[in-house]
Amino acid sequence: xxxxxxxxxxxxxxxxxxxxxxxxxxxxxxxxxxxxxxxxxxxxxxxxxxxxxx
Amino acid sequence: xxxxxxxxxxxxxxxxxxxxxxxxxxxxxxxxxxxxxxxxxxxxxxxxxxxxxxxxxxxxxxxxxxxxxxxxxxxxxxxxxxxxxxxxxxxxxxxxxxxxxxxxxxxxxxxxxxxxxxxxxxxxxxxxxxxxxxxxxxxxxxxxxxxxxxxxxxxxxxxxxxxxxxxxxxxxxxxxxxxxxxxxxxxxxxxxxxxxxxxxxxxxxxxxxxxxxxxxxxxxxxxxxxxxxxxxxxxxxxxxxxxxxxxxxxxxxxxxxx
Numbered sequence: 001x002x003x004x005x006x007x008x009x010x011x012x013x014x015x016x017x018x019x020x021x022x023x024x025x026x027x028x029x030x031x032x033x034x035x036x037x038x039x040x041x042x043x044x045x046x047x048x049x050x051x052x053x054x
Numbered sequence: 055x056x057x058x059x060x061x062x063x064x065x066x067x068x069x070x071x072x073x074x075x076x077x078x079x080x081x082x083x084x085x086x087x088x089x090x091x092x093x094x095x096x097x098x099x100x101x102x103x104x105x106x107x108x109x110x111x112x113x114x115x116x117x118x119x120x121x122x123x124x125x126x127x128x129x130x131x132x133x134x135x136x137x138x139x140x141x142x143x144x145x146x147x148x149x150x151x152x153x154x155x156x157x158x159x160x161x162x163x164x165x166x167x168x169x170x171x172x173x174x175x176x177x178x179x180x181x182x183x184x185x186x187x188x189x190x191x192x193x194x195x196x197x198x199x200x201x202x203x204x205x206x207x208x209x210x211x212x213x214x215x216x217x218x219x220x221x222x223x224x225x226x227x228x229x230x231x232x233x234x235x236x237x238x239x240x241x242x243x244x245x246x247x248x249x250x251x252x253x254x255x256x257x258x259x260x261x262x263x264x265x266x267x268x269x270x271x272x273x274x275x276x277x278x279x280x281x282x283x284x285x286x287x288x289x290x291x292x293x294x295x296x297x298x299x300x301x302x303x304x305x306x307x308x309x310x311x312x
Binding site for chain 1: 060061100121123127129132133136148149150151152153156157158159160161163164
């Protein structure tokens with residue numbers, strides 16, 4: 001994923017920063033405990049499509 | 055009538071995404087050239103195009119800026135936008151699925167933000183405009199184009215009524231004064247407001263949203279039986295009992311984030 005893009009991406013819910021998972025398949029918001037998938041290189045940063053993680 | 059849910063809007067566009075990449079109405083460039091001249095883009099700029107649809111505005115402006123981020127509620131639409139960007143050999147575009155009313159970007163991240171022919175789909179326009187401004191840096195410029203309706207309530211109701219039959223994701227095309235108020239309330243200092251007529255070839259326009267033939271015929275009959283003021287105002291062209299085209303107005307707004 002483009003580093004500059006990653007720097008400006010934010011959680012759509014809390015607007016906090018996102019962390020790319022090591023396999024680069026998801027972006028995670030640690031504050032909301034929400035995981036946003038990346039489909040074919042496109043981050044799906046939609047709250048209703050996010051999944052929670054422990 | 056309740057506004058469509060985000061999922062309903064997404065499903066509506068997912069099924070017909072390609073038509074928006076190839077749409078004459080969306081690729082036509084007259085109003086976009088007004089935005090280009092007013093937005094004063096330069097090669098250092100980071101541009102966000104919200105609700106990019108088929109990606110026409112994002113691809114058109116990509117040579118003018120360092121980088122473009124194109125966002126849309128519908129991932130299938132972003133795939134079409136990516137295809138368009140590849141066809142145009144744009145190498146500085148990124149794509150993000152995002153809701154205009156809760157954008158997934160840091161505050162003040164962008165030098166320029168655009169949104170063209172999309173806000174009439176937003177259930178909460180003031181929320182979307184607040185988000186557009188939040189992600190624009192102070193002093194940055196925002197350019198918006200959308201269908202607008204005249205002050206006459208009957209003409210307003212006619213076109214918004216027709217649009218809702220054609221497109222379940224249509225929420226409302228606003229009056230210029232409504233726009234000015236929403237933009238000013240959100241903190242945009244307006245630099246430019248104008249309107250431009252746009253002619254819609256009927257056959258492509260009516261079939262774009264994927265409605266069945268009987269609904270398309272119903273929409274045609276709404277134009278054929280429209281009250282005379284509406285037929286005149288919207289420049290409905292009829293030949294041999296068939297609607298050939300109609301025209302509506304686009305509002306063009308450019309402002310500076312204060």
